[in-house]
Amino acid sequence: MRSRFFYIVFACVLLILCINNVLFYVTTKNRLVGSVEQQSLMAAGNLRNAIDRYKASVNYVEDMIGQQLRLAAIAAKDRLDPKAANVTAEQLTQLSLELGISHITLLQPRGDDIVGVQSSDPKELDMSTKHWNYWYTAFRQLLQNNNVSIPEGQKLPNYWSGPIAHADSDPSKIDKWGYFYDGTTDYIINPYVEDIQIKQYEALAGPDVILNKTILDNPSILEMTGFNYNTFGYPLKVSRSQSGNDYIALASRPIWFGTYSYADRDNDIVNVREAIELKKPITRTTILNGKKVIKSFIPVTYDDSALSVENYPYVIGVVFDYNGISQMLNDQARSLINRILILTIASLIVLIVVFRMIRQNKEEAIRITQEAYIDEMNDMFTTIRGQRHDFLNHVQTIHTFLQMKKYDDLQRYTGELIGGIRQINDIIQIGHPAVAALVQSKVVTAMDKNIDFRHEFEPIGNLDLGVTSVDIVIIIGNLVDNAFDEVAKLPVSERWVELRGWHQAGNLVVSVRNPGRTICDEEKERLFVPGYSTKRPDDHSGLGLAITKKRVDSYKGSITIESDEEHGTTFTVSMPIQRMVRSS
Structure with missing residues (x-):
């Protein structure tokens, strides 16, 4: 049984170690994944801040270009005839070269439209603008009021400039246009430049440059993508220029920046929607392009007051290589296995030492108990032998009392003799050495104090009390x-x-029952409080009943008090025991 118990304990210790290390492994994995999410958030946050700064810089550059175009328009007005019919394409071409701009176009109202009537670029001739939405509104306001009041674009006296966009006459070009009208001409002067400066700036500090640097600084990042929330996942919005060419407007591009080679389109569409609508990052693990990756979708939104074409909500997608995490987890797993082996060996050694100590202590306890039991038995047998030795004397004394007819003295003498024999027999019948010894010592104490000590114990020799001898002696003794x-x-x-x-x-x-004063209910509660006593302070410490209560509670037992004038005061203790027949 001891061997089986040892293996059970060892198996439990090993199981606890395994569970602890598995939990540690899972916790480490979750922490690493959480760290990836934090890195994604940090990378996306840095990218967003850089893009916002880039947009602010672009707007500043655009405004400067717009101001230059206004100056070019004013200079052209002074060089051109106020009537468009008197201006030639050659003049506009020569003037464009002198002013350092790409082209100049003259716009005039024609019915419900405003069209290009003369230009240094032949593609701009007869170009209609009535379908240009707010651009067309700006042209009409400029012709009517010499100023523009719509919220879009750059507004200066007698001047308006729209944002960088694809040219309707040639969608392959992205240009910056300016429109000037002060009422001294019958046309709007429209100088414009191909966006060489913006492209150069974008090549130096644009989103893709920032993005590539972020990926270079974080080798675990495989890809970053800017998803246009308004268009990603929807049918591609294709515009057609007046030249008949199809193109996608800058604001309609589904991918604003970065690359999109780790595509899982259906799930990505859902994640992009959720990220913006829930306003929180979305992270998932999947396998793409033969690699296990972690994809994070971080939303970027703006207040309504800051909303513009450039500030539409978008989502930054970050793709992390899971191999880095797997490598760390594998290293962690190897470390855990080594740790389990070391702890298992150490636990085995500790268990062997503990079991040896327990066995030695148990053997020592058995030896001490046996010695105490033998001593008690020897004492009782000595008493019995003494009684037998004195038996003849007792018989002679009884005979003498009978001869002398001293019946009262005979009755008193035989009563004392029988009482002593009964006490010895009662002690033997208890069957528990510690309890028997305690009772015997209390018999002697009672005789010294002239107390009639009555004791009655059922035999408990065949019971496993579940209570140590020390504790049962403390409880009964107190x-x-x-x-x-x-x-x-x-x-x-x-x-x-x-x-x-x-x-x-x-x-x-x-x-334990005794006569005396009646104990009220309030005092019953205080009797078990450490330090409380009904005796004088120098007679008692007030700890006996408190210690007794603590010992009883430790075995999940109970102690009650009953007190009245007729029956006296009774303390009753009840503690669980387990019946077990001892082997011979």
Whole structure:
């Protein structure tokens, strides 16, 4: 049985170690994935800040170009005839070269439209603008009021400039246009430049440059993508220029920046929608292009007050290589396996040492108990032998009392003799060395204090009390001592203490009863409080009942008090026991 118990304990320790390390492994994995999410958020946050700064810089550059175009328009007005019919394409071409701009176009109202009537670029001739939305509105306001009031674009006196966009006459070009009209001409002067400066700036500090640097600084990042929330996942919005060429407007591009080679379109569409609508990052693990990756979708939104064509909401997608995490987890797993082996060996050694110590302590406890039991038995047998040795003397004394017809003295003598024999027999019948020794010592104490000590114990030799001998002696001893102290206040003829012990319903029950004053309910509660005592401070520390209560509670037992004038005061202790027949 000891061997089986050892293996059970060892298996439990090993199981606990395995569970602990598995939990540690899972926790480490979750922490690493969480770290990837934090890195994604940090990378996306840095990218967004850089893009916002880039947009601000682009707007500043655009405004400067717009101002230059206005100056070019004013210079052209001074060089051109106020009537468009008198201006030639050659003049506009020569003037464009002198002013350092790409082309100049003259726009005039024609019915419900505003069209290009003369230009240094032949593609701009007869170009209609009535379908240009707010651009067309700006042209009409400029012709009517010499100023523009719409929120879009750059507005200066007698001048308006729209954002960089594809040229309707040639969608392959992205240009910057300016429109000037002060009422001195019958046309709007429209100088424009191909966006060489913006392209150069974008090549130096644009989103893709920032993005590539971020990926270079973070080798685990495989790809970053800017998803246009308004158009990604929807049918591609294709515009057609007046030249008949199809193109996609800058604001309609589904991917604003970065690359999109790790595509999982259906799931990406859902994740992009959720990221913006829930306003929180979305992270998932998947396999793309033969690699296990972690994809994070970080939303970028703006307040309504800051909303513009350039500030539409978008989502930054970050693709992390899971191999880095897998490598760290594999290293962690190897470390955990080594740790389990070391701890298992250490636990095995500790268990062997502990079991040896337990066995030695158990053997020592058995030896001490046996010695105590033998000593007690020897003492009792010595007493019995003494009684047998004195038996002849007792018989002679009895015979003498009979001859002398001193019947009262004979009755008193035989009563004392029988009482002593009964006490020895009662002690033998208890069957528990520690309890028997305690009772025997209390018998002697009671005789010294002139107390009638009555004791009755059912045999408990075949019971596994589940209570240590030390504790049962403390519990019974404190209760009996407390009763002795209480009856010592009474006259000698009224001094008696009754100790009873029996087993009932799986419990060891011990009761101590004595006469004396009645204890009220309020005092019953205070009796078990450390330091409380009904005796003088120099007579008692007030700890006996408190210690008894603590010992009883430690075995999940109970202690009750009953007190009245007729029956006296009774302390009853009940503690669980386990019946077990001892092997011979």
